[in-house]
Amino acid sequence: MIQVKVFDxxxxxxxxxxxxxxxxxxxxxxxxxxxxxxxxxxEEEEDEEQIYCFSAMVIYKA
Incomplete structure (x- = not known):
C-alpha cells in the first residue's frame, strides 16, 4: 500500500x-x-516581515 507523510x-x-x-x-x-x-x-503588519513555510511530502510503501 502506498502512503504519504506530510511535514510543514x-x-x-x-x-x-x-x-x-x-x-x-x-x-x-x-x-x-x-x-x-x-x-x-x-505579514500584514507595518514591518512587512516575510513568513516562510517549508513543506515536504514523503511518498512510501507501507
Whole structure:
C-alpha cells in the first residue's frame, strides 16, 4: 500500500530534522518519492516581515 507523510515547518532546519527522523524508520526500498515546496509571504503588519513555510511530502510503501 502506498502512503504519504506530510511535514510543514517555518524553519528549514526543523523540517530537515523531522524528515530525517521519519526516514530512519522506513527501509530504503520503501521510499517512492519526496516532494518539496517553499512558500513565502509578507505579514500584514507595518514591518512587512516575510513568513516562510517549508513543506515536504514523503511518498512510501507501507
Amino acid at each position: 515547518h517555518e524553519h528549514e532546519k526543523d523540517l530537515e530534522k523531522d524528515m530525517n527522523r521519519f526516514l530512519k524508520q522506513i527501509d530504503d526500498d520503501q521510499l517512492v518519492d519526496i516532494k518539496y515546496n517553499v512558500a513565502a509571504m509578507a
